[in-house]
Amino acid sequence: MNDDDNNLRERMKGRADVPFRPELKDNVLAAVRAQRSERRTLRPRWAFVSTMGALAACVAIALTLTLTAPMSKEQQPARRQSLFHSAATVAFPLAKAPIAITNVRIGTLPGEPKNSCVIATLKNLSKHPILEPDVFGVLSFTPQGASTENWLTFVNAPSAAILPGQSVEWGFHPSGPHAGGSQALAETPHLVFYLAQTVPSHQADTIWRESRLDVTNVQLAPRPTVPGANWQSVQVNATLWNHTSAPIDLRQTRAVIWFSKQADDSFLAADSIRFLFHMTPEIPGQSWPAVVEPGQHVQVAFRVLSTNQSDFFSRTPHVMAVDAPLVQS
Known part of the structure; x- marks a missing residue:
């Protein structure tokens, strides 16, 4: 053998x-x-x-x-x-999507408990529409005043196409991390979007x-x-x-x-x-x-x-x- x-x-x-x-x-x-x-x-x-x-x-x-x-x-x-x-x-090897992400904050989306959501502004920096399947996001959290990531999840882009130069509001209701028994989020959110495909290593972020x-x-x-x-x-x-x-x-x-x-x-x-x-x-x-x-x-x-x-x-x-x-x- x-x-x-x-x-x-x-x-x-x-x-x-x-x-x-x-x-x-x-x-x-x-x-x-x-x-x-x-x-x-x-x-x-x-x-x-x-x-x-x-x-x-x-x-x-x-x-x-x-x-x-x-x-x-x-x-x-x-x-x-x-x-x-x-x-x-x-x-x-992953490259960041051509999306400018600003004003990432904790807030409230319609129908959700107070301060239980992450909201951000997304702007398409490319010359082509960005469709939901083109990218994927990673939402993560660090404790207040700390830099150690202790919770994360995949997220999707908006379901409607983001047109070239267009800015849209994006929101997501994660399952954690919450403050005690509250639904309110208690940590600092971080958001990044990547292209949903691999790229040559020298082009990767x-x-x-x-x-x-x-x-x-x-x-x-x-x-x-x-x-x-x-x-x-x-x-x-x-x-x-x-x-x-x-x-x-x-x-x-x-x-x-x-x-x-x-x-x-x-x-x-x-x-x-x-x-x-x-x-x-x-x-x-x-x-x-x-x-x-x-x-x-x-x-x-x-x-x-x-x-x-x-x-x-x-x-x-x-x-x-x-x-x-x-x-x-």
């Missing part, structure tokens, strides 16, 4: 079994046998589909399975499992790099709502595995979570539903180590919130750990 097979076996040790139908299992095993036979003859180099691909195309490297048996969201968690591993760090952490065993569980609610929430559970020989500090890592229509769509895809979290616990009662030691597996959980039209359970869920620079304003 060659070194690639040995490495694969070592990486797969200790991972939870993926439940799937016998005929699908037979098909997967047949594909693996064929892949091994081909490798013994041709011995090709490992290749990645693309820097933006969330899953590798080769069955022997990565496997994403969606249960085909019907499930009741009320009776049991919907489960999707992703196993993914990269031998090299994937980079996401910032570079996000995929962490050396493997993210495995991604599972979804629905969370209760209230009657008549226009929102829904699911809990995303995953396992982090440090397969390297050095400790990895989660305080320098972000969790990018997205739900895609196509299995290999990245979080930058226009129709992906995406979320951004710190990799440290935010759920009351949850805890896990701040540093993942070599060979260690750590269970993590995140709760995402979106409108009740978000089709979480008909999409492929992804969780990726990234080493992203701190907040920019």
Whole structure:
């Protein structure tokens, strides 16, 4: 057996079994046998589909399975499992969108509790309309008088196109951080918009790099709502595995979570539903180590919130750990 097979076996040790139908299992095993036979003859180099691909195309490297048996969201968690591993760090060079952002402040949008929203003025500095799918935003907060970012989230641009030279008011109601039991926001907001595509590294304003952490065993569980609610929430559970020989500090890592229509769509895809979290616990009662030691597996959980039209359970869920620079304003 060659070194690639040995490495694969070592990486797969200790991972939870993926439940799937016998005929699908037979098909997967047949594909693996064929892949091994081909490798013994041709011995090709490992290749990645693309820097933006969330899953590798080769069955022997990565496997994403969606249960085909019907499930009741009320009776049991919907489960999707992703196993993914990269031998090299994937980079996401990002350029700021041509949007001038001014007067970022805490305020009140119609129908929302007092001072529970972030409001800003956006101006299109380019010669072309800026459409919502063209860009994505990152909203983050720092405590008053401090520079340490302690909460962040993805946000969208206005749904209507911003015309060249046009200024519009933008607003968003985040789920935190609040002052005690109040809905009022208590920290300083920061907002930046990036183009929803990667650029050459020399043109990038910032570079996000995929962490050396493997993210495995991604599972979804629905969370209760209230009657008549226009929102829904699911809990995303995953396992982090440090397969390297050095400790990895989660305080320098972000969790990018997205739900895609196509299995290999990245979080930058226009129709992906995406979320951004710190990799440290935010759920009351949850805890896990701040540093993942070599060979260690750590269970993590995140709760995402979106409108009740978000089709979480008909999409492929992804969780990726990234080493992203701190907040920019």
